[in-house]
Amino acid sequence: MASGAKSFVLNRKSDWLSGGTSKNVEFKDDVLVSQTKSGENGVYISGAFDSMQDGTIWHRMRLDVDFPPGSVFKIRIYASDLSEIVVAIPGIKGKSRVNFNEYITDDKIDISRKIDIFGEINATVYENADDVILKNLKGRYLWFCLELINYNKENIKIRSLKIEFPQVSFVDYLPELYRADEDRNSFTERFVSIFQSIYVDLEDKIDYTPVMFDVERTNKDFLNWIGDWLSIKNASVWEDKKLRKLIKQAVKIYKIKGTKKAVAKIVQEYTGTEPIIVEQFDVKENMYYDKQKEVVENLFGNNGYVFTVMVPEACVKDSENYIELLRVINGVKPVDSICNLVALSDQMYLDNHCYMGINSFITKNEQLVLNKQHREVNNLIISDLNFQN
Secondary structure, eight states, X not given: OTTOOEEXXXXXXXXXXXXXXXXXEEEETTEEEEOOSSSSOEEEEOOOEEOSSTTOBOOEEEEEEEOOTTOEEEEEEEEESOSEEEEEOTTSSSEEEEEHHHHHHOTTSOHHHHHHHHHHTTOEEEESOSEEEOTTOBSSEEEEEEEEEOSSSOOOEEEEEEEXXXXXXXXXXXXXXXXXXXXXXXXXXXXXXXXXXXXXXXXXXXXXXXHHTOTTTSOHHHHHHHHHHTTOTTGGGSOHHHHHHHHHTHHXXXXXXXXXXXXXXXXXXXXXXXXXXXXXXXXHTSTTTTTTHHHHHHHHOSOTTEEEEEEEGGGOOSHHHHHHHHHHHHTTSOTTOEEEEEEEOSSOOTTSOOOBTTTBOOOOOOOOOBXXXXXXXXXXXXXXXXXXX
């Protein structure tokens, strides 16, 4: 970073769980999510962040957070050169000095009491702030407490949290005249910090650019943009995992675009099942075509530009999913061709698409009785018949 600051970043489940404690929150794909089932507030309290230097002036905290209307999240932050705090311990007269990390992770202490401790030690409090300048926070160690308050069924989601240190001001790069004031809360300091924040944010985006183009790591919105850029139409209908896999193969598929092989590949990636594709010449070359022309044309069409793609019914859950799959196929099919998409049910109907081993089968045997006498051998019914000369 051009600002010269270092940082701690929490953007994975393992980061959040390392040294911290929580209640009524869960982790979904490395995102911290508040729970609303219990009716209690979600709470996360971090372990100590160690700057390795006494007297560190902490600079900034940024959160990538989604909070629905009406919800509230509070941040309590405390910094000190000491890893211990002085608190009242139940059953012990007066106050005692305890290790703050051990106090936070002690399961015997109610988490609401741990939240109250931040108030007793005069922690700085911010409400619904996703980007804060940590003024007057000084000390080697830093702790924070997140309290997530939901007033409806929507969850608060925190994707990442970043703490920058030490405080580096752009005022230090100005002529000495502007640095004469020792007060770090001076007007010049605060005024320049606005542009410093904008500059650092822009610099972070530039530094993050290579990650944005990493298919495995980029976010869903940018993934869709990459898909459109690589001529993958309707990228938004793809599941995240399947789209990432498809993009890796996009160039190969683009080279064979407009062919049967491309259609088969794109359908297999989308549904996870290899499709059956029938073209017109496949049908007309069949020796029984002339005798069954009416039925065959009803199934596969009578136009030389029509081709039929068949997939199991389980791959097409509803009409909306059917349309989405058809859009995916239309993105790679020959321009003038028409796709006849068929969902094969697990039942067989005459004059419909029936394929042995796919959607046709023999049901269980029923007992057959002749002359009211029979015997069963290996599930086969053998009738007892008497023949007379």
